[in-house]
Structure formats: structure tokens, C-alpha cells
Amino acid sequence: MSKKRIAVLAGDGIGKEVMPEGVRVVDAAARKFGIDLQFDTFDWSSWDYCEKHGQYMPDNWKDLVGGHDAIFFGAVGWPEKIADHTSLWQSLLLFRRDFDQYINLRPARLMPGIIAPVVRRDGTPRQPGEIDMYIVRENTEGEYSAVGGRMFNGTEREIVMQETIMSRHGVDRVLKFAFELAQKRAKKHLTCATKSNGIAITMPYWDERFAEMARKYPGIKTDKFHIDILTAHFVQRPDFFDVVVATNLFGDILSDLGPACTGTIGIAPSANMNPDRTFPSLFEPVHGSAPDIYGKNIANPIGQIWAGAMMLDFLGHKDAHDAILSTIEKVLDPKSGAPKTPDIGGKASTTDLGKAIAAAL
Amino acid sequence: MSKKRIAVLAGDGIGKEVMPEGVRVVDAAARKFGIDLQFDTFDWSSWDYCEKHGQYMPDNWKDLVGGHDAIFFGAVGWPEKIADHTSLWQSLLLFRRDFDQYINLRPARLMPGIIAPVVRRDGTPRQPGEIDMYIVRENTEGEYSAVGGRMFNGTEREIVMQETIMSRHGVDRVLKFAFELAQKRAKKHLTCATKSNGIAITMPYWDERFAEMARKYPGIKTDKFHIDILTAHFVQRPDFFDVVVATNLFGDILSDLGPACTGTIGIAPSANMNPDRTFPSLFEPVHGSAPDIYGKNIANPIGQIWAGAMMLDFLGHKDAHDAILSTIEKVLDPKSGAPKTPDIGGKASTTDLGKAIAAAL
Numbered sequence: 001m002s003k004k005r006i007a008v009l010a011g012d013g014i015g016k017e018v019m020p021e022g023v024r025v026v027d028a029a030a031r032k033f034g035i036d037l038q039f040d041t042f043d044w045s046s047w048d049y050c051e052k053h054g055q056y057m058p059d060n061w062k063d064l065v066g067g068h069d070a071i072f073f074g075a076v077g078w079p080e081k082i083a084d085h086t087s088l089w090q091s092l093l094l095f096r097r098d099f100d101q102y103i104n105l106r107p108a109r110l111m112p113g114i115i116a117p118v119v120r121r122d123g124t125p126r127q128p129g130e131i132d133m134y135i136v137r138e139n140t141e142g143e144y145s146a147v148g149g150r151m152f153n154g155t156e157r158e159i160v161m162q163e164t165i166m167s168r169h170g171v172d173r174v175l176k177f178a179f180e181l182a183q184k185r186a187k188k189h190l191t192c193a194t195k196s197n198g199i200a201i202t203m204p205y206w207d208e209r210f211a212e213m214a215r216k217y218p219g220i221k222t223d224k225f226h227i228d229i230l231t232a233h234f235v236q237r238p239d240f241f242d243v244v245v246a247t248n249l250f251g252d253i254l255s256d257l258g259p260a261c262t263g264t265i266g267i268a269p270s271a272n273m274n275p276d277r278t279f280p281s282l283f284e285p286v287h288g289s290a291p292d293i294y295g296k297n298i299a300n301p302i303g304q305i306w307a308g309a310m311m312l313d314f315l316g317h318k319d320a321h322d323a324i325l326s327t328i329e330k331v332l333d334p335k336s337g338a339p340k341t342p343d344i345g346g347k348a349s350t351t352d353l354g355k356a357i358a359a360a361l
Numbered sequence: 362m363s364k365k366r367i368a369v370l371a372g373d374g375i376g377k378e379v380m381p382e383g384v385r386v387v388d389a390a391a392r393k394f395g396i397d398l399q400f401d402t403f404d405w406s407s408w409d410y411c412e413k414h415g416q417y418m419p420d421n422w423k424d425l426v427g428g429h430d431a432i433f434f435g436a437v438g439w440p441e442k443i444a445d446h447t448s449l450w451q452s453l454l455l456f457r458r459d460f461d462q463y464i465n466l467r468p469a470r471l472m473p474g475i476i477a478p479v480v481r482r483d484g485t486p487r488q489p490g491e492i493d494m495y496i497v498r499e500n501t502e503g504e505y506s507a508v509g510g511r512m513f514n515g516t517e518r519e520i521v522m523q524e525t526i527m528s529r530h531g532v533d534r535v536l537k538f539a540f541e542l543a544q545k546r547a548k549k550h551l552t553c554a555t556k557s558n559g560i561a562i563t564m565p566y567w568d569e570r571f572a573e574m575a576r577k578y579p580g581i582k583t584d585k586f587h588i589d590i591l592t593a594h595f596v597q598r599p600d601f602f603d604v605v606v607a608t609n610l611f612g613d614i615l616s617d618l619g620p621a622c623t624g625t626i627g628i629a630p631s632a633n634m635n636p637d638r639t640f641p642s643l644f645e646p647v648h649g650s651a652p653d654i655y656g657k658n659i660a661n662p663i664g665q666i667w668a669g670a671m672m673l674d675f676l677g678h679k680d681a682h683d684a685i686l687s688t689i690e691k692v693l694d695p696k697s698g699a700p701k702t703p704d705i706g707g708k709a710s711t712t713d714l715g716k717a718i719a720a721a722l
């Protein structure tokens with residue numbers, strides 16, 4: 001089998017602490033499943049680099065990593081030094097856009113040993129496995145167009161406008177991905193997130209394309225909820241959902257809310273994918289650089305490790321993905337006695353938890 | 362004191378069942394607090410009317426209710442007969458826009474006797490009073506502009522665009538209302554909902570205006586969260602929030618999510634206000650016309666009654682508002698032995714619950 005090249009960009013803050021554990025576990029899985037991986041580490045996509053060069057990434061970043069099979073990404077941002085949106089737009093959002101990573105895939109899954117903040121209707125706690133969904137988010141267009149502007153600047157008459165832009169090409173490919181994913185799942189249930197009753201031009205179009213695509217997948221059970229009531233359903237009956245497909249903005253919201261409902265927002269992963277493989281895909285934890293806890297080696301590395309599992313899945317190794325995921329679940333289970341970082345009630349370090357997962361694999 | 366004129370529009374489905382209870386309780390409160398009210402009932406803003414006249418409201422609707430002090434609104438919609446967005450855009454959204462009801466105010470409050478679907482970090486249930494916030498939503502512009510269009514219709518190259526439009530006038534007046542409201546509250550805490558890290562033109566403007574307005578209210582504690590993580594915080598620590606101000610779309614989402622977290626989405630009210638009193642304001646329950654349970658007289662009338670309480674508050678009678686609200690809380694308390702509708706675990710009818718609240722007032 002051919003060698004797969006992974007570009008490693010740890011970035012800022014706890015990105016630098018969790019990345020070694022991500023690499024450790026991915027590497028262990030690669031050895032176990034006979035996957036030939038090469039890790040190439042880069043120090044840019046970081047504030048350290050930006051401080052010296054005035055920008056987060058070198059001008060030739062596309063040449064440096066464009067030929068890799070995947071980008072393993074930590075976190076960026078250092079709010080004391082540089083505005084969040086600057087660091088994000090100069091790295092993460094640039095990758096998504098320029099490498100046409102049009103799918104952002106994020107799981108929300110209730111894990112053992114984690115107390116979910118949402119309970120059942122009768123007040124009893126939800127059990128591991130009871131919540132298990134994927135959010136499929138459109139990742140390149142829609143509400144994030146950055147097209148628009150201001151007029152009458154600085155006056156009482158000031159007006160600001162920004163376009164939401166959807167193309168048939170952009171909408172159809174994300175819907176197709178979502179239907180294909182639902183096809184592979186046991187429940188075969190796909191939910192469309194919309195707001196066509198209020199956002200009266202773009203969202204009805206989204207609905208139309210969804211209905212059109214649904215005709216090609218008669219085996220999939222579909223439904224549709226407006227985003228307002230959908231967030232309510234996530235809280236009230238998260239067990240109902242299987243795959244949820246959403247625009248860029250709605251997907252952004254749901255993919256924080258979903259993991260929040262399972263209590264796993266600190267350990268959830270995010271896969272930014274170009275399924276056509278024209279460009280490398282990028283795999284990152286959902287959490288940010290968390291400067292407040294950086295330097296103590298107490299950050300939970302599971303988000304990075306889980307992102308690594310999704311990366312292996314994308315590279316064609318579902319077995320390795322499933323093995324890492326069930327190892328994470330085994331280690332999180334209180335019965336395992338495995339070390340835990342402070343965020344999940346333990347005293348262990350980032351390194352301890354990473355090593356425990358690699359060893360248990 | 363001068364007579365206040367209320368236009369009553371029950372609308373469709375359970376709107377017709379809960380409205381009499383709303384009127385019953387508001388009327389009882391008016392008598393108790395010596396408020397001179399006149400109720401004028403209209404049969405339009407309903408599918409029955411639309412079926413005969415081809416539209417939800419008569420052409421001269423502004424003349425008919427424009428001189429009233431408030432509109433007491435039930436619910437509209439009959440999905441089997443007419444698309445939801447048609448009924449909504451021909452009534453509710455027309456009122457909001459044409460009567461310049463630029464504030465949509467919605468409480469999220471944990472009530473006695475209701476099991477909240479969100480629990481504390483340690484898994485224990487949250488207690489009444491622990492969650493108590495107001496969502497202040499911009500109600501006329503922003504993401505709901507309805508400005509935009511399609512090109513290359515029906516082809517592979519199809520493109521759809523819709524503008525988000527913010528004016529300084531429109532943004533400042535909602536921010537001002539939110540600061541004034543926070544000023545009157547015990548915690549004096551105002552949260553700004555934003556997404557300026559992703560929606561790069563309109564949302565940074567919203568943030569700027571918020572920062573500018575904050576300088577005029579040095580006594581208010583402010584903070585700012587991006588909408589994605591904010592929905593997570595609503596689930597994880599709803600007790601943190603006091604007043605939350607948001608754009609039209611984000612306010613729509615948060616004002617379903619907030620009540621969902623308190624388990625009260627079926628009984629929450631919504632006030633669509635024109636604080637300048639140039640036009641009548643409109644008060645409605647958050648729930649819709651619920652055709653599936655219509656005709657059984659089992660709908661919970663508390664949303665309509667609570668909306669009536671907000672109406673009295675707006676008309677200058679905070680004492681009547683507070684009295685209705687504490688009566689609702691008393692009746693909801695399991696210890697009261699008062700009748701309950703099926704949605705809150707009882708067997709009573711809509712009428713029974715309405716009468717119980719009026720009697721306990």
C-alpha cells in the first residue's frame with residue numbers, strides 16, 4: 001500500500017500539547033493496522049510564526065502542504081496578541097476555502113463516563129449510545145460569503161449589508177454527501193435544517209434542492225425542521241437524530257450544540273473534507289487554543305485523537321477509526337480505571353491520557 | 362384612567378381554544394387592578410377568513426387595528442390547507458414589519474412543576490428561579506430582509522442570494538432597549554450574541570454598535586459570545602444569563618432554545634413591541650396553531666395567558682403582570698393541586714386550567 005503523507009500543524013496554545021498525543025495514537029493505530037504514514041511537521045499556522053513574519057502562514061503554504069493526503073490541525077488563536085478572527089481567517093478558514101473542503105463533518109455522541117447536561121423527559125439521565133449523530137455542514141459558501149459592505153460610514157444613516165450566497169453546485173454536493181452518509185448508517189435517517197419560513201429566498205432554495213435530492217434516495221427517511229425549533233429538539237430529544245445536514249451557519253451552530261448536549265464539546269472532532277480528493281482534507285478538534293490552560297499539560301487530548309481517527313477513516317481505514325473510537329470509549333468508562341484529565345474529573349496530564357489510549361489500542 | 366383598546370385575533374387551530382382563557386385572565390386582572398380595557402374581536406388573520414377571501418387579512422387591516430393599544434394574537438397556520446410561510450407572512454410577519462414592532466421580547470424562566478431537560482454539571486436538577494432570562498430580539502431587519510434573488514434559474518449554474526441588512530437606526534434601537542431592560546434587572550447583566558468571527562461584515566458592525574452603546578451604560582456588566590458556543594452555554598449554564606440581545610435570526614434561535622432548556626416552550630410568550638407607541642404592539646404565545654391537537658380542548662393556555670401578562674406590563678401595569686405570573690407559578694406548583702393539561706402531566710381541559718388561573722388571581 002502506498003505511503004500517506006500527513007502535514008502536522010499544531011498551531012497555538014493547547015494545540016501544541018494535544019497534537020503530540022494525537023500523533024502518538026494515530027501512529028500506534030497505523031502500526032497496528034499496517035498503514036504506511038509519514039508525518040511532516042510545520043511550525044507555521046501559529047502566533048509564534050506570525051509574530052516573526054506578520055502573517056499566520058507563509059505565502060507558499062499551498063505548495064508546502066497541497067500535495068499531502070491530509071492536514072492534522074491543532075488549534076489557532078492568541079487573543080491577547082491578535083484578534084481571533086484574524087488568526088482564523090489567516091489559517092483555518094483559508095484552508096477550508098482554498099482547499100475546497102466543502103464538507104465539515106462533526107459527530108455528537110454520548111460517551112461513557114461523561115454526564116450529559118440533557119436528560120430524558122422524565123428527568124432520568126441519558127445513557128451512552130443513546131445519542132449518536134453526525135452533523136454535515138456546508139463549509140465554503142452560504143452565510144460566510146464575506147461579500148457585502150457599508151455605506152454612509154460613521155453617520156446616522158449607516159447601512160451594512162452582507163450576502164448569503166448559495167450555488168446549486170455548492171448545495172447539491174453537500175446534500176449528496178449527507179444522503180450517502182445516511183445510506184451507510186443503521187437508522188438511515190436524514191434531517192434537513194432550514195429556516196425557509198423566515199429567510200425567504202435562500203432557505204426555500206435549500207429546501208427545494210433537498211427535496212430534489214431525496215428523490216434519488218428513496219431508502220432514506222427524511223424530515224425537515226426550522227433551525228429555531230431544531231435547537232429545541234436537540235435539547236429535548238437528541239436521540240431522535242441520526243444525520244443532520246445544514247448550511248454553513250446553521251451547521252456551525254448545530255455542531256457546537258450537538259456536542260454540548262452530549263457533554264463532549266471539549267473532546268469533539270471536526271473533519272473539513274474535500275471528498276473529491278483534489279486537495280488535502282483537514283482534521284481538527286472542535287476546541288480552540290485555550291490560552292487560559294496552556295502550559296500546564298492538563299488539556300484533554302481526546303478531541304485531537306478523535307480527529308485523528310476521522311482522518312484515518314477518510315484515508316480508507318475505517319477499521320483503524322473504529323478501533324480508536326472504541327478505545328476512547330473504553331478509557332472514558334469509569335470502570336476502566338484509566339487516567340483522566342481534570343475536565344473529566346481526574347488528575348492526569350495530557351500526556352498520561354494520550355499514552356493510556358495508545359497503550360489500550 | 363383612559364380606556365385601553367385591545368384587538369383580539371385568535372387565528373387558527375388551538376389559537377381559538379387558548380384565546381378565551383387569555384382574555385379571561387387578562388380581564389380578571391384588569392378588574393382586580395382597576396384597568397379599563399375594551400376587547401374588540403376580529404375573525405380575520407385566520408384560515409377560515411382566508412378560505413373565503415383568498416388572503417389572511419382584509420386590505421384595510423391597518424385601519425381596523427392601527428388605532429388599538431395592543432393586539433392580542435393567538436396563532437396562525439393550517440399546513441394541510443396553506444403553506445406555513447404564506448399564513449405567517451400574510452399576518453404575523455406583516456404586523457411585525459408594518460407596525461414597526463422592532464423588539465421581540467421573550468422570557469425563558471424555569472417554572473415550578475416543570476422538569477427542565479437540562480441539568481446541572483453534577484447531574485442534579487435545576488430549581489425554579491435558577492434560570493430566569495430575557496431574549497431581546499431585533500424584529501424587523503437583519504437576516505430577514507427578503508431582499509435578493511436567483512439567477513440562471515433551473516440550470517446547473519443556478520445561484521441564489523439574499524442580503525442581511527442592518528441599519529444603524531435599526532441596530533441601535535434594539536441595543537438601547539436591551540441595555541434599558543438590563544438596567545431594571547437585579548443582575549444588570551447583558552450578553553451580546555454575535556458571530557463576527559465567521560460572518561465577517563454585518564456581525565462585526567453589530568459588535569461595534571454594542572461596544573459603543575455599552576459606553577453609555579457603565580453600570581451594566583456585558584459580555585459577548587459567538588452564537589455557536591452561546592447555544593452550548595444555554596445548555597450547560599443557563600443560570601449564567603440575564604438579558605441576551607440578538608439579531609433577528611439569532612434571536613429567533615435563542616428564544617426557542619432558551620424556553621426549550623426550561624421545558625416551557627409550550628407555554629412561553631412572545632411580545633412584539635413598538636416601544637415608541639407609534640403603532641400597536643402584538644402579544645402572542647410562542648407555540649403555533651397545533652392542528653394535531655385542535656378540537657380537543659386540551660391545549661395548554663398558559664402561553665396565551667403569559668402573553669396577556671406581558672401586554673398588561675407594556676400598557677403600564679407591571680403589578681398586573683407580576684400578579685398573573687406569580688399566579689401561574691402557584692398553579693403550576695404540584696403542591697397547589699390545581700388542574701393541569703396533559704402536556705404538563707394532568708387530565709384537565711384548556712378551559713379548566715384557564716378558569717383555575719383566573720380564580721387564583
Ligand SMILES: CC(C)[C@H](C(=O)O)[C@@H](O)C(=O)O
Nearest residue numbers: 197198199228449454613631
Ligand atoms: C414563523 C417564523 C417566521 C417566526 C420567525 O422566525 O420569526 C417564528 O419562528 C417566530 O419566532 O415567531
Ligand SMILES: CC(C)[C@H](C(=O)O)[C@@H](O)C(=O)O
Nearest residue numbers: 088093252270558559560589
Ligand atoms: C472560528 C469560526 C470562524 C469557525 C466557524 O464558524 O466556522 C468555528 O466556529 C468552527 O466551527 O470551526
